[in-house]
Amino acid sequence: MVNQILFLGLVVALTCSIAFAFEPKPLQDFCVSDTSSSARVNGLVCKDPKLAQANDFFFSGLHLTGNTSNPVGSKVTPVTASQIPGLNTLGISIVRLDYAPWGVNPPHTHPRATEILTVLEGALHVGFVTSNPDNRLITKVLQKGDVFVFPVGLVHYQQNVGNRNAVAIAALSSQNPGVITIANAVFGSNPPISAEVLTKAFQVDKSVVDWVQSKF
Template sequence: MAKHFLLLNLIAVLSFCCVVLAFEPSPLQDFCVADPAGTAKVNGLACKDPKSVGAEDFFFSGLHLAGNTSNTFGSKVTPANVAQIPGLNTLGISLARVDYAPWGINPPHTHPRATEIVTVLEGFLQVGFVTSNPENRHITKVLKKGDVFVFPIGLVHYQRNVGKGNAVAIAALSSQNPGVISIANAVFGSEPAIATDILAKAFQVDATVVAQIQSKF
């Protein structure tokens, strides 16, 4: 009986380890500043020689500047991830500023590698995410200045400015490179395109409707 209990405990520990390893690993050194010129093939970016690292590798200036929201969606994301801050490499975190014009949206999307926590700095935002199949529950709330909301990793989520003025939010993400999959772009704007009849059956609409939407992407 004791051996059986020990075996179950071992399986549980190994399962937990597998879950932990599914996320970005903990760094094994003080830092690993990204070297864009590195030729090594790694899951991330190769490290610069620590002797050549300086303060600028850990610095970014720009999140105080409002993004240009004169576009189709009325929003602008200003990222601060490993592409802007090489020192974030292997540290498993990044930021973004999001600006919204009145009724502007950050359209439905996912971050395949990160949970997101968003803080409203100005304005009013309707936020929401959808749980996985089969429930597909839509969890939504209107946020005001100072409010915080979490989007779990991989789930489809969005934001919309429901105030009369501009809105601003800061998003923190649990990856140096969280990735973004915009749902509409991925489904209707892929290259090469997904076959029209597949999308027509998936969305239960006429193929001409699908073709019209695809033409916009």
Template sequence: MANHILTLCLLVITCSAALAFEPSPLQDFCVADATSSAKVNGLVCKDSKMVEAKDFFFSGLHLLGNTSNFLGSKITPVNVAQVPGLNTLGVSIVRIDFAPMGLNPPHYHPRASEILTVLEGTLFVGFVTSNPENRLISKVLQKGDVFVFPMGLVHFQRNVGHRNAIVMAGFGSQNPGAVGIANAVFGSNPAIPNEVLTTAFQVDKNLIDSLQTKF
């Protein structure tokens, strides 16, 4: 099983390179220096003489994610925060575990497209095109299937099978970011004013108050 996951991880990362849009590095590598306070679009490079194999290494994608939460899903990311050597390379990967009926709720990635591969289970996935069309493009995926989510479009995944599901997803960015729609709208800090949300969603203030307490 571990070899199978490793092979698919390499496939996803290789495919995601084709989706990368970040500038090509001008040196062999630029391992992120987490101790630097310099402000740049990305992370400052560590002295190359101090670079070690561990800067390019992560272990743990073979482990089951804990899905005992209200969504029934668990994301295990491997981006520049976990692997400093990904800095400037324009790729990253995640593992997502789903309990039966588990959900990765509607969200979007502001800095990357996503390519997803199903390792186990059956998923219903989809994304929504931009205004004014707002068309849902969706499909049920089985083990071995691949689906692509274009950068910046709202998308989701739900386990519609009767057993746990596992996916690997690659991104064309070292740090794709994720904006959860419900969290962003109802959990912003400070909160979006009630009159904005009641008008936008055409609901009363009590419902907005209730939703804000949940997020």
């Protein structure tokens, strides 16, 4: 019985260690980023906490509608540690997402964060794809007030499925979640990925790859 309890305790401890592996808990009340520092660290350098002001923990602008007049018909307004210095080391961030009618937030990943999205206005078709080898698509249509989770690192997307604008707010479990838009990364890398590589990967004619790359 004692051995079972010890084993259970070890499993719980390891699970907690894994859960906090991405961004460990801060060791102080806060660590407002010092934007004037040139030091390179995994995150942002802290300024003297005595110099912290209310504006270090404040951002104004999520009430503003994002400009969706672009080819995909969506706009992401981020609020990370770059916008709120006081978010540094706290392991969270937030974004506002605006969608034109039938606009999309294209397939992308967040390499450092799980995302939880709440629909404020409109209806969204959302989905994510599980990892190899299954690559199973998990989708749902969300209405106002609905919430959906996109697990860390998985390819996901949203599409407005209505004839009016849609708005969502998403929270992410990192101060700097990162974003890799699949089409941009694959077809718009700098320098470009070899057309021969993409031709084999997507099993299409080279002229198709050249045409898609020209769009990015």
